Amino acid sequence: MVIRVNDVNGSIYLIKKEFDSTYDGKTGSLIDTVVSNDENFWQSIISSIDSSNFWHDKIGNPTVSEKDGILWVLECRLGERYYFIERWDDGTLS
8 A cells, every 4th residue: 555645736635556456466456546635634744744753763674574564664755855764564563
């Protein structure tokens, strides 16, 4: 699943892309969902990013020793500013 939040010339929207696969994992389809939002939503996203120390967190290369889990990547570009972090979640994070 990929979630993207954009502000393009004041038009704020969230895009969710999700792969819906069959049990065999070989066939499936891509589901796109687009949701319009307002300036308050955008500001809450920016505020959350700033208050979480995102811009100064270690980028890291997670050590993946588990066979079951998910790799989370948070990537942000605001103007000329770009940064990303990675985290491995084996289901024990709270």
